[in-house]
Amino acid sequence: MFWFIIAILLLICFDLLCVKPYSFWKDRGVSQQQDWLIGDILQIIFTKKSFPQTIRDQYNAFPTKRYIGMYQLGHPALMVRDLDLIKQITIKDFDHFTDHISFFPESVEPLWTRNLFSLKGEKWRDSRATLSPAFTSSKMRSMFTLMDECAEKFVKFFVEQKKDVVSVELKDIFSRFANDIIATCAFGIQCNSIKDRENEFYRMGDELTDFGFWKTLNFFLSLTSPKLSRLFGASFFNKNTIDYFENAISQSVQIREKNNIVRPDMIHLLMEAGKGRLKHEESLTDKETGFATVEESEVGKSTKPHKSEITVKDIAAHALFFFFAGFDSVSTLMIYIAYELALHPDIQDRLRNEIDDALKETNGKVTYDSVTKMKYLDMIISETLRKWPGTVANERVCVKSYTVAPLNPGEPEVKFNVGDSVLFPIYGIHMDPKNFENPDKFDPERFNEENKCKIKPYSFMPFGVGPRSCIGSRFALLETKVLYVHLLKNFEIVVIKKTDIPLPLKTTGFGFLAKNGVWVGLKPRNI
Incomplete structure (x- = not known):
């Protein structure tokens, strides 16, 4: 009898913890794939799927649905598939979904919670309007020289090797280049990480962005139980690393103010923004850095007086986030350009001619x-x-009660309460044949002058969409272009024995991490 009672209690606990939470959407008539714990994001750990493939599969599971239910570590989130509904939520009804999910409690990561990504409500609005003028085309033009010097120095390292083919692992070399760009443009620090491989700035940056076991565990703890995270002080970032970057910014600001030094970089722009000296400059060439450039919303163009000044700590927080975002996402872009060019020499030849x-x-x-x-x-x-x-x-978090009204027969109404989440499956949308024919094919002609006008609105959003889109899209596109002009000016990118075709991805992490690295060869041109 005793063991029978224990078994019943265990079954009840299992139902309450592992089954019932995953019936949230089913109980509301919303289609979902998951039925219990193993169907959550934890399937990445227990299956052989990468996170991008998981998102794509969930997106494709219900091709006729405008939205489907999913779970993020047990928390329900609505995955929105319909492009018009994405526009509705991110643009027209943006005031209901202004915030991102809080990854870390302020008491655990005080500096991180001050950056533009983490800020919420009016604090975010004020900071976006204050910082937006620092990322216009004219400001990118002023930083071009710094980027050009980095790119020239980077490529020169491989030119001087004087080999028939230089074998390189792309994540290694491009993360180092991205590191140097952020170092010079955001922190005012000169370094050459491809040559001086153990320089302090790169080592600190590598530690900052390295998702080891304990860091990943702390990350999930912060997401699933902020109270426990605060209780255990489960810090995601190493304190010494955070102190290093904060001190670097503080010292740079002090030296510049004392000696009246002006350098065309992000620190200078943030210092000017903090003093109210920057205004958002309208420009007919504001998208000149690329088709993917995000157009700033009215929030970013606001000319209302800013309610708070930018302190040295704020500058450090913003610079730290620029590093964290730029180190990974920009290097990922650079990696897969090289990989695709190696696989498509005809495309590479045409680019080189240009x-x-x-x-x-x-x-x-x-x-x-x-x-x-x-x-x-x-x-x-x-x-x-x-x-x-x-x-x-x-993703976005609901900050005011909201209702998604049904449009199609049998479609349920979905009511959002404050704190509920909505997710936009960017990769699923990009790889939907209804949006891009034969999506697995690498075809730049989708974006030629004739075809790019036919791209459905909100079907292409690599930098997000709406007022909370990525503020640094121009920066990312420009540094990538500068690098590839210098690289292809001197080299052909070729397939070598270590190049994986197709490319197997890791089942850990949240992006396109290659299982064996991404290897290509740099073959000097016979100019």
């Missing part, structure tokens, strides 16, 4: 205007962002 023709007009000098006018380069970058987006899915 680069050669442009450089002839400038006597071999790489300029801001020559780089931003390269249409085929922009087509290739846009297609890479479609097929290999740096952000696989985007």
Whole structure:
């Protein structure tokens, strides 16, 4: 009798913890794949699927549905498939979904919670309006010289090796390049990570972005139980690393203010923004950095007086996030451009011809205007962002009660309460044949002058959509273009024995992490 009671209690506990939470959407008439715990995001651990493939499979599971139910570690989230509904939620009814999920409690990660991604409500609105002027095309033009110097130094390292073919692992070399760009443009620090492989800035950055076991465990603990996270002080970032970056910013600001130093980088722009000296400049060429550039919303263009100043801690928080975001997402873009160019030499040859023709007009000098006018380069970058987006899915949190009204027969009404989540499956949308025919094919012609006008609104959103889209899209696109102009000016990117075709992905992490790395060869050109 005793063991029978224990068994019943265990079954009840199992139902309450592992089954009932996963009937949330089913009870409301919303289609869902998961029925119990193993169907959650934890399937990434227990199956051989990568996170991008998981998102794509969930998106494809109900092809006729405008939205479906899913779970993020037991928490219900509505995956929105319908493009018009995405527009409705992210643009027209943005005031109901202004915030991102809180990854870390402020008491555990005080610096992280001050950055633009983490801020909420009016604090976010004020910061977005304050920072937006620092990311316009004119400001990117002023930073071009810093990016160009980094790219030239980076490529020179491989030129000087004087080998028939230089074998490289792309994640390693491009994460180092992205590191140097962020170091010089956001922190005012000069380093050459491809040559000086153990420099302090790179080591600290590598530690910051390394998702080891304990860091991943702390991340999930923060998501599933913020109270426990606070109780155990489950810090995601190493304190010494955070202190290093904060001190680097603090010292740089002090030196600049004391000696009246002006350097065309992010620290200078953030210092100016904090003093109210920056205004959002309207420009007819505001999308000149690329088709994927996100247009700033009225929130970012606001001219209302800002309610709070930007402190040194705020500058450090924003710079830290720029590093965290740029280190991974931009290097991912660079990796898969190279991989696709190696697999498609005809596309690479056409791009190289465009680069050669442009450089002839400038006597071999790489300029801001020559780089931003390269249409085929922009087509290739846009297609890479479609097929290999740096952000696989985007989310928002409901801040005011909201109802999704049914449109189709049998479709249920969905009511959102404050704190409920909605998810936009960017990778699923990008790989939907209804949006892009033969989506697994790498085809830059989707983004030529004739075809890009036919792309459905909200079917291409590599940098997100709406007022909370990525503020740094121009920065990311420009640094990528500068790098590839210098790289293809000197090298052909070729397939080598270590190049995996197709490319197997890891089942850990949240992006396109190659199981064996991404290997190609750099073959010097016979110019």
